[in-house]
Amino acid sequence: MTWDKILNFTLQLTSNALTTLQLFFMTLLFALPLGLLTAVIRMSRIRPVSYIMRGYLLVMRGTPLMLQLIFFMYGVKPAIENLLFNAFGASVTFSRLQVAIFSFTLNYAAYFAEIYRGGIESIPAGQREAANVLGFSKKQTFFRIILPQVVRKILPPMGNEFMTLVKDTALARIIGVVEITSYAEKMQAFYVSVLPVVIAGIFYLLMNAVVSRCFAAAEKRLGYYS
Amino acid sequence: MKVLQATDIQKSFGKNPVLRGISFDISQGEVLSIIGPSGSGKSTLLRCLTLLERIDSGYIAYEDLVMAKNDAASGKAVYSPAPVLQQIRRKFGLVFQNFNLFPHFSVLRNITEAPIHVAGKSRDEAEKEAMALLDKVGLAEKANAYPCELSGGQQQRVAIARALAMHPDILFFDEPTSALDPELTGEILKVIRNLAEEKMTMIIVTHEMAFARDVSDRVIFMDEGVIVEQGDPKQVIENPQSERTKAFLSRFSQR
């Protein structure tokens, strides 16, 4: 590859990186709160409710994300589109990226849920009891006393998940989302050169360097107590 | 009117009866110590009185607010509706054996959080009062420290200030010095002694016999979920009547 081709490829790749970033941030935006909700329901004392959540967690964590993507793309997406059309006469079509965001959200929410649960269960019962005696409502206790301590505790495992997510976005190419890896693969074949693949790798590395920096900073900021 | 009235409290954990008919009351300004061997149900009693555990049957009331009373038909305790219980929570404070301060809040915020968000005080007012309380327990200069930066004795004094900030009518202590090194127990006992002088109503579970004898108006000796003996502290601790109390106290003085 010549220099101007490399430059051209890198510019093109940058625009595809936006798709990767979109998938990354949208997944976090939905999966972080959904995971918390899932964790809380999973810990419910109402047995059937808890068991349904366990089933969801088992499926999401026990099958390949790639398989889930295919399932949602070719099974769930058309079914929902048909349903919307038949029920409301609305002809909606979901984009490949939307389906990817949906699948990633459900999958990552399951992993996040287990991390949240571990964090919540690691907070000593005395914290809840002290809050209870002081008259805090359940909601206040959770959001003022428990959750801030949980966030601090789960930063390291969350950091790992965020970094895995950066790399997992590459899986979206299986349902035809054009992101960094799929473009690099195409260009590799076009130029018969692995250079595009190497440059794509550098993109992921840079993204993860930023993620890891952010987590290091957050851990430092919240490290004022032990 | 009695600050707290408890009648025939029964509580089991599964098949294990832990409280087997406890009755007592406490008047305004009285200091009551509860002593007894490990596993006799002292902590469970305090936890039932502070709504951390539910009783199976019996009657508990704070002044005219009934927490729980027996249902005539079933003989099982029925609790008052949540708003009444929330009102009752404002009547008492509890100091734990292991402090249970909120580690992510500064000392000052540990104290002001409930007055602001539960009692609805303004931040200014709550902070002013918290500083006065910290001054009282001798920790004014630690207002901006975090709990992990304090000694156990200091943490416990903050916990006492945190409980006092809600202006309880009655303050419970569950072995407030047991988690502390012996040389740190004195500072806690001094704070409690000062509260007694100010006529704070208190129930103190403790293994500090000399302290119980000197500071309290009345001592209860509990064993296996029942009150075996109660009365004047000097009388109970120095001249116990029941065999079980004698056995417990003699084991104690040998240590």
Ligand SMILES: Nc1ncnc2c1ncn2[C@@H]1O[C@H](COP(=O)(O)OP(=O)(O)OP(=O)(O)O)[C@@H](O)[C@H]1O
């Ligand atoms: N949550 C619980 N579940 C089951 N059993 C419990 C529970 N809490 C306490 N118990 C049992 O109740 C009994 C009384 O315990 P409790 O903690 O009230 O005793 P205590 O008098 O405070 O003892 P100590 O002096 O060691 O603090 C013990 O046999 C204990 O095992």
Ligand SMILES: [Mg+2]
């Ligand atoms: Mg105890």
